Amino acid sequence: MTQKDVVKALIREQGTLYSEAMGAKIEKNTPQELFHWLLGAILLSARISSENAVKAGKGLRKENLYKIRDILDTPRDERIKTLNENGYARFDNIGADEIYAAAELVDEKYNGDLRRLREEADGDDARARRLLSEVKGIGEMGANIFLREAQWPWEEFCPRLDGPAVKEAKDLGLPDDAGKLAKLAGSRERFVRLAAALTRAALEGPAEAVKKAAA
Structure with missing residues (x-):
């Protein structure tokens, strides 16, 4: 089969x-959805399975703990309880503090709107990653995770590919160059989904249909 297949x-x-998967609709490019995804990037940065991190992200949304004001107004014990009951037991204390710190920073520095961070980065990928890394719990990996999906609404950061997805692309007989993969994908949304798919394939193994197409 072909690379397009x-x-x-x-x-x-x-x-x-x-x-x-966490419930964040980042394509809307609204402050609320972008902030939820920032929390998601924090959760995915921990030494925990991506499945449990996604479960925790969904749990936060269910309890309205993906909204800055609700996080700031909720007692720490309740944040810990939500994370503990949603697959994040090993990191519930740390996670509770990190999401609070994220809410506090985004509220104070960006008036609750991560689009202001986008404006400050002004299309500079390295600067965007540095600004994101100011958020507690977001290191280099977390910044890459956030931008990997935020590049859908933030087109100036597209195409970008990083982490295990790069090697997985090569292993599946695809180019490991983001620009070439974007052309194969055909649109920005499809490229972002391809980047997510390659990450999932690297972490969980390629789906059988993917193996068959790559054979």
Whole structure:
């Protein structure tokens, strides 16, 4: 099969965004959805399975703890309880403090709107990562996780590919160059889904349909 067949299989079988799985609609590019995804990037940065991190992200949304004001107004014990009951037991204390610190920083520095961070970065990928890394719990990996999916609404950061997805692309017989992969994907949304699919394939193994297409 062709590289386009592999890309199609990846997007179809494993192209669910991590933000999407948590309930964050980042394509809307609204302060609320972007902030929820920032929390998601914090959760995914911990030494825990991506499955449990996604579960925790969904749990925060269910309890309205993906909204800055609600996080700031909720007692620490309640934040810990929500994380503990949603797959984040090993890091519930740390996570509770990190999401509070994130809410506090975004509220104070960006008036609750991460689009201001985008404006400050002014299309500079390295600067965007540095600004994101000011958030407690977001290191280099977390900044890359956030931008990997935020590049859908923030087109100036597209195309970008990083982490295990780069090697997975090569292993599946695809280019490991973001620009070439973007052309194969055909649109910005499809490229972002491809980046997510390659990450999932690297962490969980390629789906059977993907293996068949790549054979």
